[in-house]
Structure formats: C-alpha cells, structure tokens
Amino acid sequence: MDWNTMLSYDWGAMMPEFIILGTTMILSILDLFWPKHFNRRKLAWLALTGIILACLSLISLLSFETVSILSDTFRLDSFAKAFKLLLLFGAALIILLAEGYEPQEGLREHRGEFYYLFLTALLGAMVMSSSGDLITLFVGLELLSLSSYILVGMRKHDRKSNEASMKYVINGGISTAITLFGMSYLYGVTGSVNLGEMSRTMAAMTDGQLQYIMGLAFFMVFVGVSFKIAAAPFHMWAPDVYEGAPTPVAAFLSVISKMAGFVIILRLFLSLFLTASGDTFGALDFLDKNNIYIASLAGLTIIIGNVVALRQQNLKRMFAYSSIAHAGYLLVAVATLGGGYFLLDTVWFYLMAYVLMNIGVFAVIQLLSSQSGSEDISILAGMGRKSPYLAMAFTVFILSLAGIPGTTGFIGKLNIFLGTFITEPGHFVLAGIMIAGTIVSYVYYFGLLVQVFFRPIHSEKVIKIRPGLHIVLIICVIGTILFGVAPNIAFDFIHDQFGDFTDFISSK
C-alpha cells in the first residue's frame, strides 16, 4: 500500500475515533508527567470534552453517505452512526459518574488511568460498530475487553475488586477464545474475512457439510457473544463482577459493554447468517431455521434474570440480574427479527432507554453506597423523606425499568412486543415469558420503592451530590420521561437519519 492510496482514503469518516484516540493519548501523557500531588479528577472533564467533540464530529458526519475505507475493513454506514451516537452518549454519562466516584479507600494515583481506560474501551466498542470485517471486529472486541478487565480491578486494595477482575479475565478469556474459534470456522468455509464477501459466499452455499460447519461456527460465536451481553447460561460472571467492580465500571459493563455485545450480534448475524442458506435447497434462510435457539436462550435469560433478582439483597447484584433480564428482552427482538419491521430501530430505542434508566440507577447507587459504605438495599430506606428529589429521580428510573407507561422503558418494550406479534405464527410463548418476567420484576423493583418511601430513614447523613452526578441525574430523568411521553422525537430522528438501515446489508 503506497502513500497515494493512503491519502486517497476518506479519513474524515474515522474522525470520531481519531478524536477519542487523541484524547486518550493526551490524557495518558498528562497523567504520566503531571506531579503527583496534582488532583487528577480534573482529567475527567478533559475526557468528557473529547467525547463531546467526537460526538459533534459524528453528528456532522450524519448526512454523509456510506463510506467504506481501508479496503472495506472500516465502514461508516447508518448502523455504525446510530450505535456510535448511543455509545458516545452513554460513555459521556459514565465519565461524569466516574468523575464523582470516590471509594472508601480512595483511588489515589490510579485516578488518571481510570479515565483513559474508559476511553480505550469506548474506542473498541466504536471500532466494532464500524467494522466491515472479522479482524476489525475482533480487534475492537479485544480492545474493549482488555480495558474493562483492568477497569474492574481498579480498586487495587479491595479484595472483592481483585476477585471480580480475576473472574472477569478468566471467563472473558474463555469466551473470547470460543468466539475466535467460531470465527476461524467461518473463515474456513468462506475463505474471506470481509463480511460482504462472506455473506455472498454463505448465501450461495448449499453443501450440507459446509452448512453443518457454518452451524457450529454460529453457535460458537453466539456463545462468546452471549457472555458479553451476560445472557443465560453464560451470565454467572455478571453479579460477582458487578459487585466487585467500582460502581461506574459496573454501569459501564451493564450499558456500554452490553451495547457492544448487541452490536456484534447485529453486525454478524444480520450480515452473515440472515441471508445464509439454511438447507440444501437454498429455500430456507439460516436464521429462520435456527432462531429457535436464540429464542430459547432469550426466554431462559429473562426467567433466570428476573427470578434470581428476587432474592438479592445487594443492590449491585440485583441490578446485575436485572440487566441480565433486560438483555433477554433485547434478545427477544433479535430472535424474532422484529417481525421483519421492528428490528434495528427497536433495538436502538431500547438500548437508548436502557442507557438512560440504568445509568441513572447506578448514579443513585454510587451516591448512596459511597456515603454509607454499604451496598445493601437497606441504604435506600427513607430516601423519600430525606432527599425527595433524589427519590423521585430513582422512582422514575425504576418505573422505566419495570416498563410502566409514561416512561421510555414502556415504549421500548412495546416495540419489542409488536415485533413478536406481527408475524404469523406469532411468537406467543416468547412474548408470554417476557410479560411474565416483567410481572416478576415488579416484585423486586417495587420492593426497592418500598424501601425508599415506606421504611424509616437509614442514616441521617445529608446526601451531597457532586455536580457531575447532578448532570447525569438530570439528563437521565429528563430523557426517561421525555422519550416516554414523546417517543416520536427519537423515532422520527432515527427514521429520518437512518431510514431503514438499508445500507447495512447491501452495497458491500
């Protein structure tokens, strides 16, 4: 590759990534050379500026047509734009959470790393959503995973944090290996790593033997990915890791990392397996034939997540299980392919809702647990009387997670249900499991509200909210209510900007 080809690429398409990369480098250099006594909390604002700049440059790219650079390894299509927007938005909120994070023993000199590791993880997720071939996808995935392994173990002197990090590394390593193994099969049967080319080969493949191998690859990749999104039966790590990890990192894992998992699922499954032939006559598509497996995992995930959450006393563990359940709801949309009409916008909207409500909840948890040093649900007790505004914000998030009308969570669930019912035969069993899971979730979600409003005050200590957390709470509350009452703002935006995501599969 000579200099002229390098210059001929439309590098502007990678602008957001470059900005994040640049910010990361500046942050790490500053962290290295600034004197020790200097308060590194300020670096968070620099990181935030980087994310906002990246976001702005992405917005300026929205009107651009689909570009594909670096011999089709990096694509900026509407899918990438839409999900990068969400990733950047979520990451900005999490950086604000991290700014206000203050564990009992302090972060000390690691505070600097704390911020730029978030950025590298974000970069990984962004690369994944833009990847046009398996290698880029995998590199993005690894960048995200390695950064989050370190982030989980950030509290070096905390035993639980170490344990969590260790668990996460081992589990994550295994799942990555399985994914990679699956990918190698895919490469084997198609002879290419470019998603577009692979898709064409797989669509034309009618050899039963090769299809069998393709099936194996599908399962292995799916296993690896379901680890990332914490879907059953590969969810075991989530509660332990969330409990041990610093709260902003737990929020990061449950939101950004999960979103990245869905990005891989959609990228790989929609571009490869949706059109791949599923039988020797080429009459049936692969995903039509095999989505029963995704559907059953979705059902299992919803059941396990909701039922086990009932028995949790630790807030972070409870929300780990709740986030497992939400991954199940999203998998329902994937398994049914949204009935053909409600897939990408549904998943996008639900993830947006999830970013708003879940980060909001984690903000409250962080606030209360750093004040009391405990993560038991009893720290919520009496919040309604002590700080009514915080309690109201928390109520909004919980109602949204429970899917009560008037909140974003309701509209998101509605969308998923529409996708399950619209086809004939409808996925009634799956929808039934989902609605039953929702009812079960009422029990533990409202149990939290009972603590907040009905129980006597836990501790008289006044809750002090740092400005960063204030901003997070305000944005999350406004967003959760706004998109619940007027979801059209989001729907119109996504349909106007991205249409039907038609450039996602075609024009390779």
Add this chain to the structure above:
Amino acid sequence: MNVYLLSLLVFSPLLGIVMVALMPKKEERTIKQFGFFGTLPPLFLSFFLCSQYYSGVALSIFDIKLNWIRFGNLEMYDPKLFTVDFELGLDGLSLIFILLTTIISSLAAIASIYIKKEWKGYYLLFLILEIGMLGVFTAENLILFFIFFEMTLIPAFFLIGRWGFLEREKASYSFLIYNGIGSAVLLVAILILFARTGTTNITALTQMMTMGGVSLFAPISGSMKYGLCLAFLVAFAIKLPVFPFHSWMVRVHAEAPPSIVMIHAGVLLKIGAYGIIRFGMGIFPEQYKSLAFTIVLFGVLSFLYGAFLALVQTDFKLVLAYSSISHMGIVMMGLGALNEAGIQGAIFQVISHGLIAALLFFLVGALYERTGTTMLPKLGGLAKSMPIFSGFMLASGMASLGLPGMSGFISEFMVFLGLFKSQPLLAAIGVIGLVLTAVYVLRAVMLMTFGKNDSLIEKEKWDLRGWEFLPTLVLLGLIISVGVYPNLLGGPLQGTIEAMMLALGGR
C-alpha cells in the same frame, strides 16, 4: 376551544399538583385546602360538559385528535399504519363515568381531611390518580387507555402502602401484583390487536373485528378473536373483581385509607365494568355473545359468594368489601343478559354502587376517626351517641340492599328483569342473593347502631358535624335522585346502549 376542552378536563388536576408541590411540607391546612381545590377544575369542567350535553350539543364536537407516535418505518405501505394518536373523545357512557369520577374525587378529597401525615405526597398522588381515571374514560385508543390505566395503578399502590392501616404494605403489594397480571393480559391483547391491524383506535378496531377488515401482515383468526375477547374479559374481571380473582380487593378495602377506598370502590373498580362494555362487548360482539352464559355464571357466583361471606364478617370494612364483590356480581349478571334491560341495569348498578360505596366508606372513615375501630363486636349503641351518623348509616345500608326509591333498587330490578328473559335458571338462583344482601346489611347496621356497648364511652359532640355533612348529603342526594328519576342516567346512556344492542344483534 371545544377541541381542547377534553384535554383540559383530563389534565386540569395538574393545576392542583403544581399548587400543592409549591407548598412547604409542614403547611397541613393549606395543602389540604389546595388539594381539595385541585379537584374542583375537573368537577366544574365536567358539569360544563354535562350542561352542554343537556342543552343538546353533540358530544362528538369535543373529540380531539393529534398526531403522537409512529412505530416502525412503514410509511411506504400506509402513512397511518402503526400510528398512535393522542385522541380523546366522549359519549354518553363516558360522560357519566367522568361525572362519577369528578364528584367522587372531590368528595374523597374532603374525606382526606382524616389523613394524618405527609399531606403533600398524599395530595400529589391523589391528583395524579384523578388524571389517570379521567384519562381512562376519555381515551379513544387502546394504547392511550392502557397508559392512563397504569397511571391509576402506581399512585394507588403508594397511597395504599403509605397511608393505609396496619397491614397496608401487604395490601398494596397484592394490589400491585394482581393488577399487574391483569394489565399484562390486557397489554398482550392490545398489542396483538395493534400488531395485526396496525391501529388501536377503538372505532376502527370495532369495524375491523365485526365487518372483517383487510389484514396487512398476518390475519386474526376466529379462534384468536375468542382468545382476545377472553383476555379482555379476564383482565377486566380481575379489576372488577369477579369471584376467583377477588382476594386483592378485600385486602385493599380493609387496609387502604377510607378516602382512597372511596375512590377505589367508587371509580377504580368501575374501570373493569367500563372496559368489559367498551372492549369485550364493543370490539368482539360475536365472541362476547357466545361467552354470555359463562359471564352470567361467574356473576351469580360472585353475587352469592360475596353475600355469604359478608354475612359472617366481624369487621365492618370487610362486610363492605364482600358486599362490593357481591354487587359487582350483579354487574356481570346484567352484562351477560345480552338485552337492553340487563345492560342498562348493569351500568346503573355500576354508578349506583359507586355512589353507595363512596358514601359507606366516607362514613367508615368518619367512624374510625372517632372510635379507632371498625370491628362490629366493639361497636354498638351508636344510635345513642351519634344519632345523625346512625341515621345516615341506616340510609346508606338501605340503598345498598336495594330499597325502592334508591338507586340500588332500579339497577337490581333492571338486571333481574333482563336476566329472567335470557337466563331464567341462573336468575332464579341469583335471587337468593337478594335475600342474603338484606340480611347482611341489616345485621351489620343493627350491630353498630343498636344494642349496648360499654367500651365506647359516650362523648359529647361526637356526631357528624360541619363539613362532614357535605359529602354525606351530596352522595345520599344523588342516590335518591337516581332512584326516583332514573332517566337522569338513562338519557345519556340511551345512544351507547342502542349501539351495543345493534352490534349484539338486538334482542
């Protein structure tokens, strides 16, 4: 102006919400006053609507329709596909329910004077609850209906759980879970309809289901129609509640603060009846007709079951709770009769029970305030210490057992008139319940008012006083005027019932 009148009506409690929210927490008196004033704008607006109706204005001029949400990106097929509009509308049936809601809300706000703590939160939730109730009765599409329906659920959960009696949290939980299951069934039914037809407008759906519209994606088969009709019936039967689904409601009646039970028994339970009429009967007349026998059967079961259990209760609140189940059984019997008299009787019974239950629970609230108990064995001799109270108690008891001249008589009479025509056997069994009703009401009222009881020390000035007469007299006045001049309700209902009869194949 006319177009926005309904939205104004539904959201007018917001004014009170803002006023209460701006008050400091400790200002008990002002908050209570503002809370009460907050219920007045909807009350006056509903009176205005009513006067418009009686002066001959067609109610349809108040309909409003604004673009709201569009799901999916299916504009290329049909721009109206999968859209949900913000549409409110009014007909005779909803007008009556609106009036019931605004009147009982205002009176319950007066009864809330007995609330002892955290008035600010109480009135905020109370007014949100009122918005939800008003919205339910005016919503013109299913999604909007569901949103308002759930909007009543959450405030009621907190109101019961925070301000109720001893076992309040358990009551609020079982309220939440039972109603949550009901809403879940309802939501699934609504969304299947939405996904298969692309619309949730009630009028459009009624047309599609009865005439058989074009199916765009996947058809709704005949058996699925049965399933959907059944789902609507079950969801609203939980709300009503009908016999096997009633246990949550007994707890709520016993544990919620009396002012909230006034709303709960007076309006919230009635959403169940409203839903059955609007959706079960309205959208699926064919299927509803073939389920009529089952509906009557469960009606009779509830009627007798409630009456039998009311007979042996020792807590007056529980007597009233079981009597509510029993009276809701009458509603089901009327709705299953499938003829004009039956359906009209059922709607009359809904309104009449709303008024009577509100009155009885207002009296319960007043009684508990004075004696600190509602257990029948501990009460007694009230006729001596509280003669006026006892008089009202007797009057409302008479209304409850259906004394001619009061609203309860008209409705029971019409229901049985209709039922004897269509299901004579079940009607004959049901008549036993009428006798039981008389027995349990008289027993409870007698135990309270007559007899001797030394545990209650006679006090001066214990009787009803001042503002407490307002709710009592208003409710009793309404009960009697409906009983004497039933056309007060019959007029507005005429159009709706005729339309129903037409859809049911008119008998």
